[in-house]
Amino acid sequence: MRSSFNKFEEAVFRFLMIVSTLVVLGCLFLIIGTVLFKGIGSMDLDMITRTPQGGYYLGKEGGVLNAIVGSIVLTSSATAIAFLASLPVVLYINIYAGKNSRFAELIRLSLDFLWGIPSIVYGAFGFIIMVYFGISASLLGGIITVALFILPIMARAMDEVISLVPVELVEASFSLGSTRIETASRVVLRQTLPGIISAILLAFGRGIGDAASVLFTSGFSDRIPLSLTQPAATLPLAIFFQLGTPFPEVQERAYASAFILTIIILIVSISARLLAARFRRHTIQ
Amino acid sequence: MQTNPHVRVHDLSVSYGSTPALNRISVDIPEKQITAVIGPSGCGKSTLLRAMNRLLENSDGVSLSGSILIDNENIYDPGRDVTEIRKKMGLLSQKPYPLPMSIFENVAYGPRIHGMKKKNEMAETVRHYLTISGLWEEVKDRLHEPASRLSIGQQQRLCLARGLAVEPEIILADEPTSALDPKSSQKIEAEFKHLKNRYTIIIVTHILRQARRLADYVLFMYLGELVEHGPAAQIFENPQHEMTKEYIRGIIS
């Protein structure tokens, strides 16, 4: 009786597992497939090596190199800023304030709240700040806004891994006479490096794919930005504008751009995984 | 054989929040001998050891009063540099926690943060302490592999080498063999016997036989109280206190 129930239970779970795996993989392939299928006709070397020429949005020559470069530069800079800002916070709450302290919980609560705010609100907020400081829509404006938007994502993801570091490991380092800074930089960071790399990647992925945060803040330009104060095109907005035209051949380019964006995210994911694996060999279980 | 006290605990009380863990402990720990702290689990053995290494202040809500004198200086005097105090002691925990780096780097970690720079001096130091902890022969060909690949027993000896490399005077060990197989436990015990000529060793154990094998001096604790302490022969052969007698005979555990 019991064993037949166990068998039944196992069969149900196995079924659910297979179904959910299929749903996940199915979604992945469906998205990539659709984007590829609809965009393949426009996918040529021009797309990734040229900027839009005159009349590009009417179907004439060119590519989206401006948006590729814009997106990569903008998101990398924003990711770097968000990293430099969130790492000290995360190390502070976990090693100085104590990972279960009230202060740490307060910071976590705030970060969770910030995480939940939609990116369009960050866009609007960034826009107001820029107006206040007299900055026009530019690469700089976009970098600041995206950095703010991805900071809570990165900080919380890093916090998750750092708070899992065994107390005994931290104490082992202390007991050798090292200071908190030495412990944080030489032991805790090494132990959590794989997780930190994943956190950076997660934030980068969210940043590069987001349109709303850059809509008002980074502007849009057919040229590659040469300074922080120039407006910068980004891939999500390039997709948005191309899809918005009435011309089928331009809409097709939107899918090609979406494909490029997907590939960039894929490359970043895979290289981060490889990198993380390299550092995982020292991690103490 | 009475030697000088090395660690003098005076009127030490510790509580976690409102839960008392140590109640007015006073004891002198002899220099260059093995002192075993015995008692049932939860009686405050680890707390006493952690108090000596000033590790308690990292937890929330811990309050501590009294003093611990090492080389006649109170480690709880305000203004004492906590890293200097910890440097005087090597700590072994129940389960070994190597640092997330190579075998070599684990031993080199302490000397490095305390300023050792020369490469060949470092290599010599690492070899020296791995030899003392009885690990050198087993790891000399794979010093640059991650420490996490060693067996648990080897990891514990690595932790010993790592602690010794900062040249402490005192070794604090909290049930250092409880995660180890009998063979590895034996090795650690043998190391301790070797080391006691040069170091003051304080070992927490709930294994009575281990205490009998190793200890020169014994502290028996019960529910946060230091019930009885004295030379090992006295505690094991002629305990004064009723509670100690029962514990030694295995009636309470």
Ligand SMILES: Nc1ncnc2c1ncn2[C@@H]1O[C@H](COP(=O)(O)OP(=O)(O)O)[C@@H](O)[C@H]1O
């Ligand atoms: N971090 C802590 N927070 C609260 N209570 C603790 C903590 N550590 C230990 N205790 C309590 O203090 C008492 C003594 O613990 P401990 O020193 O670990 O005993 P032992 O090592 O002899 O088993 C126990 O009652 C334990 O529950």
Ligand SMILES: [Mg+2]
């Ligand atoms: Mg204990």
